[in-house]
Amino acid sequence: MNAKVSPQPNISAAQGDVVKASFPVRRMDFEFQQVPRYWADHDAGLTHFMTALSALFPDGEKFFVDSTRAVRNDPKLADPYMQKEISAFIGQEAMHSKEHLAFNAAAQAYGYDVRRLENMTGALIKNTTRVVGKLLKPFGFTQEMIGLTGTCALEHFTATIAAELLRNPEVQAMFKDQTMYRLWMWHAVEENEHKAVVFDVYATLYGRGPKAYSMRVAAMVLAMVFIFITQSYFTARLMKQDKKLTWKDTRYMIKFMYGRKGFMTRQIPELLAFFRPNFHPNDFDTDALLAQWKQKLGFVSA
Ligand SMILES: [Fe+2]
Numbered sequence: 001m002n003a004k005v006s007p008q009p010n011i012s013a014a015q016g017d018v019v020k021a022s023f024p025v026r027r028m029d030f031e032f033q034q035v036p037r038y039w040a041d042h043d044a045g046l047t048h049f050m051t052a053l054s055a056l057f058p059d060g061e062k063f064f065v066d067s068t069r070a071v072r073n074d075p076k077l078a079d080p081y082m083q084k085e086i087s088a089f090i091g092q093e094a095m096h097s098k099e100h101l102a103f104n105a106a107a108q109a110y111g112y113d114v115r116r117l118e119n120m121t122g123a124l125i126k127n128t129t130r131v132v133g134k135l136l137k138p139f140g141f142t143q144e145m146i147g148l149t150g151t152c153a154l155e156h157f158t159a160t161i162a163a164e165l166l167r168n169p170e171v172q173a174m175f176k177d178q179t180m181y182r183l184w185m186w187h188a189v190e191e192n193e194h195k196a197v198v199f200d201v202y203a204t205l206y207g208r209g210p211k212a213y214s215m216r217v218a219a220m221v222l223a224m225v226f227i228f229i230t231q232s233y234f235t236a237r238l239m240k241q242d243k244k245l246t247w248k249d250t251r252y253m254i255k256f257m258y259g260r261k262g263f264m265t266r267q268i269p270e271l272l273a274f275f276r277p278n279f280h281p282n283d284f285d286t287d288a289l290l291a292q293w294k295q296k297l298g299f300v301s302a
Pocket residue numbers: 061092093096158187191
């Protein structure tokens with residue numbers, strides 16, 4: 001089976017030529033102090049749903065960074081272009097962690113214990129990878145393999161959410177605050193810019209045979225179950241802290257997210273594409289969408 005790798009820029013071997021990553025690391029520094037309490041469609045349910053997602057990011061994206069760093073010195077990844085892509089990926093994810101951490105602190109100031117949700121995410125990742133590592137050790141799986149496999153699956157998850165956000169104006173309309181709009185759309189652009197990096201690292205290290213396939217598929221099943229349960233629990237906790245855990249206050253959010261044409265429901269076919277043996281993130285062409293959004297957000301140089 002031929003591996004589909006991400007398109008590489010023309011790299012001349014001429015002396016002095018600099019190999020560059022295919023996407024930049026943008027330094028962002030949002031101010032969240034003025035963000036209103038119910039910034040998502042003026043609705044508590046939608047706002048808490050998105051805040052629950054945001055609570056997963058600081059430790060989640062740190063896990064992606066750590067897992068990729070742990071393998072990047074493998075000789076199979078010595079190619080300078082691959083190294084640049086990895087560095088840019090790490091740079092983007094570190095910036096996402098930083099900005100979501102700052103937003104989460106602003107949400108905390110409204111009296112929601114988002115800090116605790118972040119800590120719970122960190123503990124969940126640590127415990128899950130440790131338990132899976134112990135269970136699979138006798139079969140020759142290392143902790144590095146488990147971390148990278150989990151990252152590979154979760155990166156498809158984040159790229160899928162992000163692509164839906166970029167292409168669906170009904171979802172974009174929920175952002176009633178400019179800062180939150182820019183935070184989420186910037187993050188969505190970058191998730192799609194770097195969506196193939198970890199997959200390519202994974203395929204370079206572990207190949208595209210049956211073992212590599214079963215590992216990434218098992219990781220995806222586990223990741224989807226854990227994220228659904230954890231994110232729903234976080235949303236419910238935030239709603240409860242807000243004394244709004246009632247059918248009246250949650251039904252709009254449930255329909256918006258999980259209705260027949262809901263934000264999450266619409267992602268199912270693209271999420272399931274990961275289960276195809278010959279899947280590659282670039283099967284979903286988001287180049288035109290990215291060009292459009294980079295212009296819209298004023299990311300002129302890249
Ligand atoms: Fe990210």
